[in-house]
Amino acid sequence: MRALKALGGGLRRVLLSPLVVVAAMVAMLAAAAPFAFVIGSELQTALSNQQPISRDAGEIDPEWWFEYREHAEGLVATFTPAIIGFAAPLSNLSALLDGTAPPLAMLGPFALAIVVWSFLWGAALERFAHGGTRSGFLRAGARTFARFLIISLAATAAVAVLYLTLHPLLFAVAAPGLESSASTERNAFMIRVALYVVFGGALTAIGLVADYARVIVVLTSIASPLDAMRSAAAFVRRNFGSAITLYLLTGLLFAALLTVYGYVDVYGGSRVGGWRGIAIAQAYIVARLVIRLTFGASEIQLYRALTDQSRS
């Protein structure tokens, strides 16, 4: 009940702070656009050098695409059909759970994302916790940036350890034998889902500690990121039920968003193709940002409710 109330409060906070949402949208667009510009230029060159038989056609030529990919390197190697429409979130989510290693060239955008969110979280959480009165948006982001960056890097290290130890144990050692022993594909799939739950649970634990560490930095006088993470771990342990319920509720919002996007993409027909499809993809990104910010705002609400901390 507390979690639900916190979620409601968090959502209200986000809806009352449209500038935070706009800032997050602009930040994500600004972070991704330079890379997209590089890819776009490469694509224009490649399409110009297509053999005329393919070049004059208006729609995507799969044979050209596969041929182009064979010679692609670096960031261009990520230019796969999985970038189109609903395939994008599916492939990213699947890669997260299946532990698909990203190409080395993706380390740049990923590092940039960590930096951007270390700043954004500071600005957003300050606004959700104290309104716009205590400090300006940029100053708030700058004030906690270094500490949030350390928290994110510590969480990244913990996640990397999980991918190097638990993930191979579950999906390279256990899964093949278990799945192949299943008598039906349904049973094999259920086994896989169970393993995802185990691995997802471990990821969630890290995520919760990192999230509440940021909340603690913003709401309390604890200045050290390491102390904040320690306090966050203690908080999550003490209030595991509420913390995980809030996480799952926000997860449900994300699942609902994915379902709507998937439905529109699959059943929309040609009406959701082309440029319209890109507009829908951007709308999905905005909705995803709203959900992420709602989660941050809800965690503040929940932390306050559970620690009986005053707003001041």
Added chain:
Amino acid sequence: MVWAGVIMAAAAASQGALDAATAWAEAVRSSSIDTATAARVDRLLDGREARLTTRAVEGQPANALVTIARPESAQPLVDAANGALDRLTAWLGRLPGNRLTIVDVPAHANLAGAAYPGIAITSSRLFTTRREFAAERALTVAIARQYALAFADASEDDSWFVEGMAAYFATRAVHEGFEGRYYLTLRYFGGYVPHSLRAIVMSPNPLDPRPRVLQLAEVFEPADAPWRLAHGADRDRAHRLTMALHTLERFIGWPALQATLSAFVERHRGRTPTLSDFAAVLSEQRGGDMTWFFDQSMRMDARFDYAVVNLTTTAGSPSRFETTVEVRRLGEATFDGTGLPRATSTARSLPLVTRFADGAEITEWIDGRDRDWQFRYSSASPATLASVDPEAILLLDADRTNNTRTVNPPLHTVGARLAFNWLSWLQDAMLACTAVI
């Protein structure tokens, strides 16, 4: 073979459900399937029924089609099998053997697409989409392989030839069988969850002059599957042969190649043919020596690579433009276009097209055995494009991205759209990677 003359009197009449285990045991007895795979399949037959269908083609012995599948999957598989058999029979003649057993096993057995003499294995998926046809495509591949398996008593050294033929038959059968309705379907979450991309038709209308997708996953994966007839270096040779056959199809046209294949399959049924035998039938059908084609195509130490290395167009005398096009053969393999020696003849191996801003177009022919070519034009408008092999005939070309050069190309809206798609994907990937950190 004149397909119009073939009357399918067929037989969708099921002759009652058989016991799956008994039907499978019967299939194993009359096949050379290995014991381990046979036993593995046997353990996966729970809940499956066997159905017998008879296919009769006028003037030919009837084929028995035994389908071992879950009741709800059986009919789509029978329909897909009949479609594939109709097509392959029209191309290559009667199906080898009198009986074909189709068995539908769970996908995680990794046997979809496997073929043994008289046995075709497929997998109906737990989750699928209307545009995927995973089980039907795997079944088509396995049935197409039956024709190549008829040569499978070939010696070990020639196994790549059979495997290469099998992959060619299978790719072609899938494209024709699912033309216009097979869309690229990606699978996520361990391969269990499919998503079809409506933007990418894998098997377009045959009137589309562009090459079809040659690397179909259902044909080539898993690459190291035990049922394949070529492994290691032989697998590369098999793959090269498949590409050579696709190139040959674009070079001489499907009707000519189909006639050659039909004659070849009929002549070598149950024998141990080699590539030389095939080249001989091809030469006979074409009425001229075609050994040059395979001599070069199957050179594993050399690659084909023709490239436009330079295209310049500059304003010269008033209202005239001077254009220079340079083409180079970067690989050692040569697309000869003739069996005659270079010293005595010049061949029209590959076209070079140069386009100009006013819509004019000049086509030159190059002899693929030479190394460098240079062409100069004086024209009223500047050149916009030069392309060697513009129709993409030589699919063996290792790098077709260097076949064309352009000057001041227009903005491609498809490219802009794809770049924006990539932008959305990257934003989502950034959000995913920071989701728990």
